[in-house]
Amino acid sequence: MQDRILNRALRYRPDEDANRPILHEFDEKVEELLVHYTPSVARNRSHALFFHQLYKAAIDPEPDDVPGPVPSAVIAAFLAAELEFRSPLRLSGRQSIQLAEEFEAVAGACSAAGLHRHAVRAYQRAKALHRMTEDTDGEDRCGLLLARARTAAQPDPWRRRLGRLADILCGYGYRPSWLLGWVVAQLAFFTALVLAIGGGESNWNLAYMALTTFLGPLGPGNLAQVDGAAQVVFGVESWAGALTMAVYFALLVRRWFRL
Numbered sequence: 001m002q003d004r005i006l007n008r009a010l011r012y013r014p015d016e017d018a019n020r021p022i023l024h025e026f027d028e029k030v031e032e033l034l035v036h037y038t039p040s041v042a043r044n045r046s047h048a049l050f051f052h053q054l055y056k057a058a059i060d061p062e063p064d065d066v067p068g069p070v071p072s073a074v075i076a077a078f079l080a081a082e083l084e085f086r087s088p089l090r091l092s093g094r095q096s097i098q099l100a101e102e103f104e105a106v107a108g109a110c111s112a113a114g115l116h117r118h119a120v121r122a123y124q125r126a127k128a129l130h131r132m133t134e135d136t137d138g139e140d141r142c143g144l145l146l147a148r149a150r151t152a153a154q155p156d157p158w159r160r161r162l163g164r165l166a167d168i169l170c171g172y173g174y175r176p177s178w179l180l181g182w183v184v185a186q187l188a189f190f191t192a193l194v195l196a197i198g199g200g201e202s203n204w205n206l207a208y209m210a211l212t213t214f215l216g217p218l219g220p221g222n223l224a225q226v227d228g229a230a231q232v233v234f235g236v237e238s239w240a241g242a243l244t245m246a247v248y249f250a251l252l253v254r255r256w257f258r259l
Contacts, residue, residue: 002054004033005083009076014069014115023121030082039089047094050087051080055102058109069113078106078122085125093133100129100138107145116153123149140174140255147172176251183244187214190237197229209234214241 008029039050049055054076061073081102084091091099107122123146130138151163166172170179191210195203209218209226210233217238226234 001033001037002051002080004036005051005054005076005079006072008033009072009079010064012072012075014075014110014118023118026078026082026118026121030079030086033079033083034086037083037087039084039087047092049095049098049102050084051077054080055105058105069115070109074106074109077102078110078118081106081122081125085129096129096133097135100126100133100135100142103129104142104145107149111145111149111152116149119149120146120153144171144174147174170247170251173251173254176248176255179244179248179251183214183241183248186237186240186244187211190214190233190240194230194233197233198227206230210237213237215245216241 012025012029014026054073058071058073058077061071064072081099084095084099085103103122103126107119107126110116110119110122123142127139127142127146130136130142147163148167151160151167154160154163163172168178169182170176187210190213191207194206194210198206206226212218213234214237218234
């Protein structure tokens, strides 16, 4: 069975054409291999992965005679992991953890080689296995890497930019604490802007108003002695603060309670 996997891996040329079905040729090869795949029940009880030798070879793969985007040993490990994932025998908890690690390793190699659509599939498998074993940290880690791979695989440049912005702001929702850094940046920006504009108040008063407006809008009485330009800045700051904090607490609750 390992020879069958290696032969197909040598003949496989990864396709990243966005106009073709995702991993169409890869899935065909997996289905061909499934016909001949008859895992041993005894091996399943040993809690060892069936193709551990192929996974070991993919750690430090030897160069191929015909170089491709990734070494054939990595493709062989990917095919083997997909076979074990679709195995008619149920994986044990230990096997699921090990297989998730192998999928993550394959996904990392594919991402480094620019095969982002292949990385998406591998991260999807790893995330599903982490969810089965109730490994929330592993699930979040793979979820973040999966979102990054999907963004990198997006053919539309504008969607790629929006995806990268979501990554920078909050790690696609998996890192809500990053938003606190942006809160500090917004406070510094609006405070500096108000001080540069001036507004009929002392610098200390303006700085205090800029720091407090982020958490709630000022009333008409507070703004009575402030110039019009500074009032506009305070109004924009209050909207930015309300939106930022709403997103932050929504992501925080989602992460804490696994919604």
